[in-house]
Amino acid sequence: MERNDTCDAEDELNNDVSSSSKAGPSTSSKPSQENKKRTRTIDILREEIKSIKEGLDVVAATLDRGNFQNYFEDQLYQEIEKVSGMSVISQMGAYQNLTEDVGIARAFLDCLARHRRLWLSVKYV
Incomplete structure (x- = not known):
């Protein structure tokens, strides 16, 4: 009405x-x-x-629930840090790219942890 x-x-x-x-x-x-x-x-x-x-x-x-954006970005960074074999520079580049698009960041988080390095290399190489 x-x-x-x-x-x-x-x-x-x-x-x-x-x-x-x-x-x-x-x-x-x-x-x-x-x-x-x-x-x-x-x-x-x-x-x-x-x-x-x-x-x-x-x-x-x-x-x-607080500021969702900050929570999401903190979680995202922690998950990027868990990816083995990445330099700090690569982690920061991945973080920067993923925070620019929430949909892509969610896709990264939905990916199995053991496949995230491969996912990042396919997405950003």
């Missing part, structure tokens, strides 16, 4: 509440059309609030 729709729903809810309070209590046991409309509007607003809350929960969970 867009912002204008939300504003319209809030206005409708306010109008329903003010008109029902002016009319006084209903004498019939069956809910009036105004009460049904108000209930429907309240349900729509509840769904909107629920959706916003879920989005904020996702953001909060991401922030709780």
Whole structure:
């Protein structure tokens, strides 16, 4: 629902509440059309609030995990250091290349540890 729709729903809810309070209590046991409309509007607003809350929960969970980029780069460097037979210069070059593209870095990390040197030589030779 867009912002204008939300504003319209809030206005409708306010109008329903003010008109029902002016009319006084209903004498019939069956809910009036105004009460049904108000209930429907309240349900729509509840769904909107629920959706916003879920989005904020996702953001909060991401922030709780800390800075993902730094964690990822630290992990990546540690895994490059584990590759046997590489000079420090080669490790730094691999690190620089892998941090430029997250997709390639993930492919490197997904590769079996015993095949990473071969993977790097094929990718960067």
